[in-house]
Amino acid sequence: MYATNYHRASSVADAVKLQSSSDEAKYVSGGMTLIPTMKQRLAAPSDLVDLRHIAEMKGISVNGSRVRIGAATTHYEVSTSAELKAACPAISHLAAHIGDPHVRHMGTIGGSIANNDPAADYPSAMLALGATIVTNAREVAAEDFFTGLFETALEAGEIVVAVTFDAPAKAGYAKFPNPASRYAMAGVFVAKAGNGSVRVAVTGAGSNGVFRHAGLEAALAANWSADAASGVDVDASDLLSDLHGSAEYRANLVKVMAKRAVAAA
Amino acid sequence: MAKVAMTVNGRKVSKECEGRTLLVHFLRDTLSLTGTHIGCDTSQCGACVVHMDGKAVKSCSMLAAQAAGAEILTIEGLAANGELHPVQAAFKANHGLQCGFCTPGMVMTAVDMINRYGAKLNEQTVRENLEGNICRCTGYHNIVKAILAAAEDMGAAGRQAAE
Ligand SMILES: Cc1cc2nc3c(=O)[nH]c(=O)nc-3n(C[C@H](O)[C@H](O)[C@H](O)COP(=O)(O)OP(=O)(O)OC[C@H]3O[C@@H](n4cnc5c(N)ncnc54)[C@H](O)[C@@H]3O)c2cc1C
Ligand code: FES
Ligand code: FES
Numbered sequence: 051m052y053a054t055n056y057h058r059a060s061s062v063a064d065a066v067k068l069q070s071s072s073d074e075a076k077y078v079s080g081g082m083t084l085i086p087t088m089k090q091r092l093a094a095p096s097d098l099v100d101l102r103h104i105a106e107m108k109g110i111s112v113n114g115s116r117v118r119i120g121a122a123t124t125h126y127e128v129s130t131s132a133e134l135k136a137a138c139p140a141i142s143h144l145a146a147h148i149g150d151p152h153v154r155h156m157g158t159i160g161g162s163i164a165n166n167d168p169a170a171d172y173p174s175a176m177l178a179l180g181a182t183i184v185t186n187a188r189e190v191a192a193e194d195f196f197t198g199l200f201e202t203a204l205e206a207g208e209i210v211v212a213v214t215f216d217a218p219a220k221a222g223y224a225k226f227p228n229p230a231s232r233y234a235m236a237g238v239f240v241a242k243a244g245n246g247s248v249r250v251a252v253t254g255a256g257s258n259g260v261f262r263h264a265g266l267e268a269a270l271a272a273n274w275s276a277d278a279a280s281g282v283d284v285d286a287s288d289l290l291s292d293l294h295g296s297a298e299y300r301a302n303l304v305k306v307m308a309k310r311a312v313a314a315a
Numbered sequence: 316m317a318k319v320a321m322t323v324n325g326r327k328v329s330k331e332c333e334g335r336t337l338l339v340h341f342l343r344d345t346l347s348l349t350g351t352h353i354g355c356d357t358s359q360c361g362a363c364v365v366h367m368d369g370k371a372v373k374s375c376s377m378l379a380a381q382a383a384g385a386e387i388l389t390i391e392g393l394a395a396n397g398e399l400h401p402v403q404a405a406f407k408a409n410h411g412l413q414c415g416f417c418t419p420g421m422v423m424t425a426v427d428m429i430n431r432y433g434a435k436l437n438e439q440t441v442r443e444n445l446e447g448n449i450c451r452c453t454g455y456h457n458i459v460k461a462i463l464a465a466a467e468d469m470g471a472a473g474r475q476a477a478e
Contacts, residue, residue, distance in 0.1 A: 051335045052335070053334065053335055054334045054335050078381070081376065081377050081378070082358070085337075085377060085378065086357065086358045089337075089356065089376075090356075098378075100381060126370070149447065150361070150372045150444075150446035150447025151424070151444050152361065152364055152371050153372060155372050156373075188370075231359075
């Protein structure tokens with residue numbers, strides 16, 4: 051790892067200030083993506099600004115149907131929160147299957163969505179739940195937030211502070227994990243809102259990152275059942291092909307994961 | 316270089332280290348606590364697992380500075396008064412190790428899962444919670460057996476103490 055200077059921020063304002071004092075500074079939350087990347091010398095921030103101890107970025111609250119998860123909340127906390135399990139068990143289930151227990155004790159929802167790994171789990175939940183990404187500067191709809199492979203709408207120095215969404219009437223998540231890394235080879239999050247509208251988001255499979263699937267949405271809006279998902283045509287042409295699986299293989303996985311997600315919802 | 320202070324196995328320590336120093340290097344090289352192992356360069360094997368503020372973490376995937384102010388527990392801190400911790404004793408009794416390289420991480424992971432699940436721990440939960448720990452020797456069966464035995468032991472001990 052190249053040399054770096056560590057700073058611990060005490061508030062969001064403090065973090066922004068620390069970050070802006072160097073051109074090559076980066077935020078670190080759980081570090082479960084960033085530290086391994088620095089160890090491989092694929093990232094070399096001159097300064098690291100630690101967000102993990104900022105109280106205003108932590109915790110889960112459910113107000114009526116409105117859910118808010120602080121960006122520095124760990125995967126472990128999301129997977130075990132009683133409030134969240136009551137309001138949206140699908141997201142707790144998703145968090146419980148990220149990586150392994152040690153990764154879940156450190157990794158955060160804010161770090162995961164800021165990183166927008168095309169095989170990460172959370173981006174699919176954000177898109178399917180129609181979540182809002184709250185930053186230190188503005189609120190961005192998930193739809194506009196995830197812009198491509200490892201790309202987001204975040205400006206330099208902008209911090210994800212929290213995510214908010216309305217608890218769905220029904221939701222489910224199923225992923226086919228890569229047997230070595232546990233990242234999704236295909237993961238599908240299905241959600242039916244209180245007003246009956248259906249959103250389906252797919253991670254791990256798209257060649258341009260997480261995306262919504264119009265065909266699955268229409269089929270499930272007409273008939274919320276695993277059978278309805280079976281009849282949908284999943285086009286392989288925009289899907290990833292790599293050593294783990296071909297685009298055609300992933301197209302089939304998307305359909306199977308959609309069926310499992312509906313069955314779990 | 317900056318001063319990093321934390322509590323390791325109940326003892327307060329404060330040492331100079333670089334910003335980039337990993338917690339595992341701080342433990343092994345600065346504090347000479349070589350029980351915590353390094354088995355991979357990809358954050359996947361779990362040989363380096365320690366507890367930070369009561370939760371299992373991979374000490375190879377965090378900086379010592381990130382742990383400043385925290386309570387760290389390593390494999391060296393488990394045995395008390397010369398007696399093996401029940402999880403260590405169960406690994407010995409159930410032949411839960413062969414070469415022993417993965418064992419410190421396995422034991423720390425086992426203690427963490429027993430803390431979280433207590434008496435509710437079953438074989439499937441144990442296997443799921445070993446997701447982040449790789450063993451090249453045992454084939455895992457005896458590790459799972461040892462963890463379940465220790466969980467039962469510790470549950471029994473807890474019940475006895477409560478009676
Ligand atoms: C062995 C292993 C297995 C894993 N398996 C999975 C898996 O199955 N599924 C999955 O989804 N993920 C997986 N991960 C990744 C894990 O979920 C990470 O925790 C997550 O991707 C990043 O979160 P973090 O808090 O650790 O972020 P960090 O590593 O601290 O940061 C990641 C990036 O986001 C930036 N950042 C962090 N927080 C913020 C913020 N609040 N605002 C703005 N920018 C920010 C950082 O500057 C950095 O560029 C795995 C990781 C490991 C090591
Ligand atoms: S040495 Fe830490 S996970 Fe392998
Ligand atoms: S006992 Fe040898 S690696 Fe596990």
